[in-house]
Amino acid sequence: MANKIVVDPVTRIEGHLRIEVQLEDGKISNAWSSSTAFRGIETILKGRDPRDAHHFTQRFCGVCTTVHSMASIRCVEDALKIQIPDNARLIRNLIMGIQNVQDHVIHFYHLHALDWVDIVSALSADPAATSKLANSVSEWPNSGAVYFKAIQDRIKAFVGTGKLGPFANAYWGHSAYRLPPEANLMAVAHYLEALEWQKDVIKIHAILGSKNPHPQTFLVGGMAIPVDPDSQNGINADKVALIGKLLKKARRFVEQVYIPDLLAIASFYKDWAGYGGGVGNFLTYGDFPSDNSNNPDSFWMPRGVILNKDISTVLPMDQEKITESVTHSWYTYSGGDDKGLHPYDGETNAKYTGPKPPYQFLDTDAKYSWVKAPRYEDQPMEVGPLARMVIAYAKGHPEVKQVVEFVLGKLGVGPEALFSTLGRTAARGIETLLFSRKNEEWLAQLVDNMGRGILEVHNGEKWDPSTWPKEARGFGFHEAPRGALGHWVRIENGVIANFQAVVPSTWNAGPRDAKGQIGPYEAALIGTPMANPEQPLEILRTIHSFDPCLACAVHVLDGKGREIVRVKAL
């Protein structure tokens, strides 16, 4: 165990993630990804009203809030064969679109940037030179020397208090930081600007859905926010104007700050196009329908599977081919732990066999995580922005192709560079730009509907449980910021009989399977050099490039916890 390094907690993520790696000759030779917490929401869902499921599942995660609502609503609509009104489709696309934009920007600046940006170095930057740098990469107006000096003074005053708060005990001065002081100062200024920006643009969720995090507006069959130009209690001209203004603000920041910063920072870290490749298999469910046909061909983001980085062939995706393995996860299956199960038949028997806390190391030869290991035709798959961009690019998606080629051209690298830590981080930026533009189209379409007197937001034909079949099952999907998200529901006699979620971070953070095949996080870490084993900066770079979301990833259990009397709803 001499060379085993443990990173726990991995911070600047959602949830509880633990990484253990083996180091040989200064390089990572083996890696294990473990989640160390769960809650059991799927078990809690059993026996409840399927129309309530989305409120519960939304609480899988408060960072990528809304995404589980979307998948849950869709699995119930799929089970009950409900067609939603066109306005509901557009409002959903808008909510999801701005979620992708805001979440990706927060990830870049507040969760990922400090892996590449040295705050302490920013203190020695020349504000005038920083201004020159900023003007050379962007037209963003906050770029004067006085502006950067004020930011620097604020950070200096903060450091001067001797209380570094969240920036204490970090990796400042680490040899793997490579930006000049001026680029660091520019990034720190944008870290603070992005913090202001994110709370403004996400007001779109409040307008369309009451609040963020955890909007309260989705309904099985549509949406709860009324659309009516003649009412002050719904989406009217005034609200449309406000949403439009916020969408413009969102797009401008992405175009003039995020993308230029991404390109500027990436140009100093091109060697990271050679690390963090992962499993090389990619999966998307596709999403953002352009009509109400439920036909995947109508999805703006396409559906598909790519194996072994082969972008010449995009295979069709069939959800029936998905299984989850628990060989190395703290669960048992009645038919044996070496056989995967499809989510419709998923079992929920939690069995913790790890060390009793407090512990130093996990027994990684046995079961070692609360995350299951999902597989597609027995193969581990990576999901997320990189999967979406690679599959769309391979399919010749014109908007995606154009931006991918622009970014690759700017960095002077070929498409093979996408399969890396740097590629994953770049893909997130690329799709943020695409979403920030697409959102305005969806709003325009909503306005067009309103102008033509189309006000319907909810299809209530099957709202009453008495209209439901005795038994039904459905698959709901969504391309969430972190990737392909699937919910599977079985409804019996008006209540939930089984509910399973296979979420993006389950795919990416999952442990080994029955065959010993490693998961995407684990595969991506192997081969990465570490300058200082005491300071796991390189591990954080690759793990953060996936944007981990662990509260989402852990689910399904049937523990022996305290039983409380349930007030039975009649």
Next chain:
Amino acid sequence: MNEEPNQAPVSIPEETLQKWEARGVSRRDFMKFCTATAATLALPMSFIPRIAEAIDDARLPVIWVEYQSCSGDSEAFLRANQPTAADIILDIISLEYSEVVMAASGHQAEKSKHDAMEKYKGKYLLIVEGSIPTGEHGAYCTVGGESAVEGAKKLIANAAATITVGTCASFGGIPAAAPNPTGAVSVMELVPGAAVINLPGCPVNADNLTATIVHFVTFGKLPATDRLGRPKFAYGKRIHDNCERRGHFDAGQYAEAFGDPAHRQGHCLYKLGCKGPETFHNCPTVRYNEGTSWPIMAGHGCLGCSEPNFWDTMTPFYRRLPQVPGFGIEATADKIGLGIAAGTALAFGAHGVASAFRKGDDAASDHVKKEK
């Protein structure tokens, strides 16, 4: 028009204003923040200088931990406006540990937590997000190999006070919903008798959190609470009593289906399952995302998310409440704490409800005084 803050009815010492300007906070913003905080806390304007003075002192050390959480409350904090999250982190508190924002990971992060606990023993403010699972010897949630149970007990014992953010840390929340598979408990259940203030809500309202922090910094103690440990300034009134749609309720005007003309015109959501009549929270006045909206304003009923066990007692969410306060029953916060959404809904006509309520409004049964 010249609106210099020092012309406001109360004055803040010039020296304090200058100090904040040096930190990049304008006089106007600083004054606005102090005023907004006093308003949220329902304090008279004369308290503004005291607030200003208190937050001018050395930054209060804060440790923010997450257990069985979704990080929704951390995200809510990032949406704070008066002051913003950046203002709070850089100027008001010293955020010693927060898994969502801190730069360090692993043992460096753990060191920050332990150092702060030792250095500021009995002086730091602890913020807990998420419930704590007691099953399987605490193995359902570990951080750095240590169980949440053990970690939380130590941190709570050494804190000056603990604020729970969100319903999970306050009352167990969703992990504790039936059948509570992990044995999840709230902070008060884990350490009975500790100095805890509960800020439930799913997620917590950022304004209530910043106001509670500033109250603590200003007065050195936690604000007055109700029976459930919730500050009265934020949870003292029933949503139904402050609801912007109350007039429609009293007039018997209800939305019957989502998207119907009454729903589009903003009529009462009671028949669509709204739990406002049984929920105590300041959503109607403070709202969310800088006062942009709140659930009822956006056309969806209240879920009762700041009440204990709401995942069990308020579900199914779209079933109308069987009885509402004022309808001939004694209804106080204490009674409502028992939670009684489930049961057979009374079938009554809109007119009947309206007239019964008009009577009920005058009855002394309602403990919240209404201003007419």
